[in-house]
Amino acid sequence: MAELNNILAANKEYSGGFKHGTLAIPPSRKLAVLACMDARLTVEDFLGLGTGDAHIIRNAGGIATDDAIRSLIISHELLGTQEFLVVNHTDCGMLTFTDEELQKKLTQKYKADASGLKFHSFPNLEQNVRNQVDKIKSTPFLPKDIPVYGFTYDVRTGKLGRVI
Amino acid sequence: MAELNNILAANKEYSGGFKHGTLAIPPSRKLAVLACMDARLTVEDFLGLGTGDAHIIRNAGGIATDDAIRSLIISHELLGTQEFLVVNHTDCGMLTFTDEELQKKLTQKYKADASGLKFHSFPNLEQNVRNQVDKIKSTPFLPKDIPVYGFTYDVRTGKLGRVI
Numbered sequence: 001m002a003e004l005n006n007i008l009a010a011n012k013e014y015s016g017g018f019k020h021g022t023l024a025i026p027p028s029r030k031l032a033v034l035a036c037m038d039a040r041l042t043v044e045d046f047l048g049l050g051t052g053d054a055h056i057i058r059n060a061g062g063i064a065t066d067d068a069i070r071s072l073i074i075s076h077e078l079l080g081t082q083e084f085l086v087v088n089h090t091d092c093g094m095l096t097f098t099d100e101e102l103q104k105k106l107t108q109k110y111k112a113d114a115s116g117l118k119f120h121s122f123p124n125l126e127q128n129v130r131n132q133v134d135k136i137k138s139t140p141f142l143p144k145d146i147p148v149y150g151f152t153y154d155v156r157t158g159k160l161g162r163v164i
Numbered sequence: 165m166a167e168l169n170n171i172l173a174a175n176k177e178y179s180g181g182f183k184h185g186t187l188a189i190p191p192s193r194k195l196a197v198l199a200c201m202d203a204r205l206t207v208e209d210f211l212g213l214g215t216g217d218a219h220i221i222r223n224a225g226g227i228a229t230d231d232a233i234r235s236l237i238i239s240h241e242l243l244g245t246q247e248f249l250v251v252n253h254t255d256c257g258m259l260t261f262t263d264e265e266l267q268k269k270l271t272q273k274y275k276a277d278a279s280g281l282k283f284h285s286f287p288n289l290e291q292n293v294r295n296q297v298d299k300i301k302s303t304p305f306l307p308k309d310i311p312v313y314g315f316t317y318d319v320r321t322g323k324l325g326r327v328i
Binding site: 002003004006007008009010011013014015018020021023025026027028029030031032037038039040041042043044045046047048049050051052053054055056057058059060063065066067068070071073074075077078079082083085091093094096097102105106109110112114117118119120140141147149155156157158159160 | 166167168170171172173174175177178179182184185187189190191192193194195196201202203204205206207208209210211212213214215216217218219220221222223224227229230231232234235237238239241242243246247249255257258260261266269270274276278281282283284304305311313319320321322323324
């Protein structure tokens with residue numbers, strides 16, 4: 001419980017000065033972001049997004065998995081977002097291993113077969129961004145003309161770089 | 165491109181005063197959070213998390229999908245997180261529809277069969293939190309004794325409520 005009490009104390013302070021209690025469900029800037037879970041990415045901060053502005057979808061790598069696509073479909077179809085942004089980043093953990101290596105490690109550690117698990121590690125950052133944008137654009141249940149921008153985020157400088 | 169220029173301008177300002185360029189990959193507070201993508205949840209703010217502190221995984225609902233589990237395995241196994249926090253929230257869009265309704269809507273709109281898509285809508289908030297915690301705890305490739313806390317977040321008050 002190392003962090004639990006710290007979190008509860010922080011939330012008490014946050015809710016004490018809470019000013020966002022009347023926001024509607026749909027994101028006010030009609031934007032959905034898909035980014036990596038990395039701790040160094042405070043997505044709202046580096047994109048200038050406030051509370052209520054945008055859907056933020058995050059997973060290991062910022063990958064357009066079936067689950068991320070599920071979230072984007074709900075975002076657009078039920079909550080009206082009209083632009084999507086994909087952000088992968090430099091020095092990503094996903095550049096440092098292969099799926100096969102992690103599968104073997106887990107199989108040995110937990111004495112259970114992990115060979116079927118897909119982790120979506122990738123060897124090239126910019127190509128990975130392009131692949132995720134392509135995957136979103138090829139989804140049959142999103143409009144063909146919805147803008148999908150692809151960016152890298154540099155964890156050393158805080159700067160976005162446009163890929164697509 | 166309604167929001168693209170706004171985002172680029174905001175990032176220019178953010179990176180101009182960037183102070184986080186030397187952070188290491190592993191989250192400093194050894195914490196991973198699974199929360200909903202909802203625009204009203206600025207997760208880092210209401211949990212008191214700074215840049216570099218924690219992995220933040222987000223999808224529609226804050227569901228422990230296979231993809232969220234993938235991210236948690238990478239988070240723990242490769243980057244050393246030791247506590248997990250699940251946060252679902254009041255007034256969630258996922259409480260307002262059924263998977264079947266959305267499947268039908270998409271099938272009609274896109275003239276393609278959406279009946280196989282699982283959206284993870286849910287009828288009961290607190291039960292849904294329990295279900296996600298149970299799913300994480302039953303994953304074969306995470307330690308059985310890793311703490312997994314389950315919370316609701318009240319979008320009207322900014323307060324966390326402990327479920328499990």
